[in-house]
Amino acid sequence: TLGPDSILVAATGGVGTKTRLATAMNRFDTVGHDIVNHCINDILEQGARPLFFLDRLATNRSEPLIAATIVGGMAAACRLAGIALLGGETAEMPDIYKKDALDIGGSIVGVVQRDELIDHSTLDIGDAVLAIKSSGLHTNGYSLVRQVFKHWNLDDRVAALGTSLGNALLEPHRSYLSEITRLRSAGIAIRSLVHITAGGLAENPVRVLPDGATLRIDRATWRVPALFALLQSQGNVTDEEMFRTFNMGAGMLVVIRSEDTATALQTLGPDAWRIGEIVAREDEPVLLA
Numbered sequence: 001t002l003g004p005d006s007i008l009v010a011a012t013g014g015v016g017t018k019t020r021l022a023t024a025m026n027r028f029d030t031v032g033h034d035i036v037n038h039c040i041n042d043i044l045e046q047g048a049r050p051l052f053f054l055d056r057l058a059t060n061r062s063e064p065l066i067a068a069t070i071v072g073g074m075a076a077a078c079r080l081a082g083i084a085l086l087g088g089e090t091a092e093m094p095d096i097y098k099k100d101a102l103d104i105g106g107s108i109v110g111v112v113q114r115d116e117l118i119d120h121s122t123l124d125i126g127d128a129v130l131a132i133k134s135s136g137l138h139t140n141g142y143s144l145v146r147q148v149f150k151h152w153n154l155d156d157r158v159a160a161l162g163t164s165l166g167n168a169l170l171e172p173h174r175s176y177l178s179e180i181t182r183l184r185s186a187g188i189a190i191r192s193l194v195h196i197t198a199g200g201l202a203e204n205p206v207r208v209l210p211d212g213a214t215l216r217i218d219r220a221t222w223r224v225p226a227l228f229a230l231l232q233s234q235g236n237v238t239d240e241e242m243f244r245t246f247n248m249g250a251g252m253l254v255v256i257r258s259e260d261t262a263t264a265l266q267t268l269g270p271d272a273w274r275i276g277e278i279v280a281r282e283d284e285p286v287l288l289a
Helices: 018-025 031-044 064-081 142-148 165-169 177-185 200-208 226-235 239-245 258-268
Strands: 006-014 049-059 084-092 102-113 128-133 190-195 213-217 250-256 272-280 286-288
Touching: 006 031, 018 031, 018 102, 018 142, 018 165, 031 049, 031 064, 031 102, 031 177, 031 190, 031 250, 049 064, 049 177, 064 084, 064 102, 128 258, 142 226, 177 190, 177 250, 177 258, 190 200, 200 239, 200 250, 200 286, 226 239, 250 258, 250 272, 258 272
Parallel strands: 049 084, 213 286
Antiparallel strands: 006 102, 049 102, 128 250, 128 272, 190 250, 213 272
C-alpha cells in the first residue's frame, strides 16, 4: 500500500551485446531473466522493493517463437520476484537493426518507505563491506568477451567451468532481492548497497563513498571464479581492466556496521563473505589490496 511516506524508485536497463551470444547459440531462455534481475538489483541500491516491470524488445524482423521465449523468461523472473509484468513493446525496425539483431531492455518501478530509504551518506570509517557471489558475468563486458572467444566453439565443454563455454556465458544475471530481504528481516542495518555493473569492482563503489573515504578490497578473501580466470588468460587482459569491467565474482556489495558482520554472514549463507572495509581516504577511492 502506498502512503504519504512511500517513495517510488525506477530504473531502466538493457542486456547489451550478450544478446549476440544468445543469437549465436539460438538460445533465448536466459536473457529475459537478465533484464528483470538487473533492474531489480539497481533499485535495491535505494532500498526499494520492486512493484512491476515493463519490457522492450526491438529486432530487425520479428520472430514470434524467439520473442515468446524471451518474454517468457521475463515473466518467470517477475514471478520469482513476486511482481507484475505489466506489458511492454515489441518493435520491428529493419532500417535500424542488422539481420538477427536483438535489443532487449526494460524498466522497473519499486517502492520504499521514507524511513527505509538507504542513506549512503551514513557510511563511516570502519564499516564492513560484504560481497554476495555473482552468477557469472551478468550483463557486462560482452563486447570484450565475444572478441576473446570469437574462435571458440560455444558448445564445447570446458572442464574448468563444468559446462560448455556458451552455457557459462549465458548464465543469467541473478537477483539479490531475497538476500537483502533476509538481511532486513534479521534486523541488519544496511548502510549501502552497490550493484556491480559496468565499471566493475574498481569503479561502481565510487558513487556511494563519502568524501575522505576509501573502500579497501582484500583480494585474498575470495577465489575469482574460473570463467573470469579463463577470460583473462585467453584474452591477455590486465588485472586493472578485469576489475574495471567485470564483477569478478562479487555481484553485490553490502556495507554494514562492523559489529553486525557475523550475524549478516550467517544470515546470507555460503554465497557471501567479508570482502573489505571502509577506511580513511588513501590514494584511490577503491583500493584493491
